[in-house]
Amino acid sequence: MSNTVSTAELLQQVQQRVSPNRFAHILRVADLALEIARANGLDEEKTYLAAILHDAARDMSPEELIEQAPPENEVERSHPLALHGRVSRRLAEGWGVHDPEVLEAIEGHVYGVNPAHQIGMAVYVADSSEPGRGVNEDIRELALKGALLEAYQRAVVSKVTYLQGKGITPHPRTVEAYRRLKNGTGSH
Numbered sequence: 001m002s003n004t005v006s007t008a009e010l011l012q013q014v015q016q017r018v019s020p021n022r023f024a025h026i027l028r029v030a031d032l033a034l035e036i037a038r039a040n041g042l043d044e045e046k047t048y049l050a051a052i053l054h055d056a057a058r059d060m061s062p063e064e065l066i067e068q069a070p071p072e073n074e075v076e077r078s079h080p081l082a083l084h085g086r087v088s089r090r091l092a093e094g095w096g097v098h099d100p101e102v103l104e105a106i107e108g109h110v111y112g113v114n115p116a117h118q119i120g121m122a123v124y125v126a127d128s129s130e131p132g133r134g135v136n137e138d139i140r141e142l143a144l145k146g147a148l149l150e151a152y153q154r155a156v157v158s159k160v161t162y163l164q165g166k167g168i169t170p171h172p173r174t175v176e177a178y179r180r181l182k183n184g185t186g187s188h
């Protein structure tokens, strides 16, 4: 990989920016994402890297997030905390991570990725089903059995159903991922 910094240095950068609880979550996501990568034949190094960076900006204030990544639509304007995926991506770029698959997985962990993007799906699933959350064990088990697409499908459907139940409009990217999953098209 063409990254200029080591994983240890990146972990240190992340640790300096998040609370101890958040950092513990990040480490659990990274461990699980690595297992999911192994179970599904994905690039382990890239998956692990995306997982350790996915929440780098998660503890920044809404004001800081808006400054770093101005909202691009109404959903983002009304939920500025959800901009942390895009800001985490920018932090990673600033730290010398240039792999587009890794960067897309970092940004996509909030709103979802195209189902053709396996590393993105692995990080999304690991984030929503890491053991510390105490939910989505079924999704974790599916992913660890090698059924990553099915696990991702379940995670996105449950997110959209949850948002709709609360009367919250899902982000256009989440809707797009949902639509592709429902139509069974993983292609671009």
Ligand SMILES: [Fe+2]
Pocket (backbone or CB within 6 Å): 054, 055, 058, 084, 109, 110
């Ligand atoms: Fe996150």
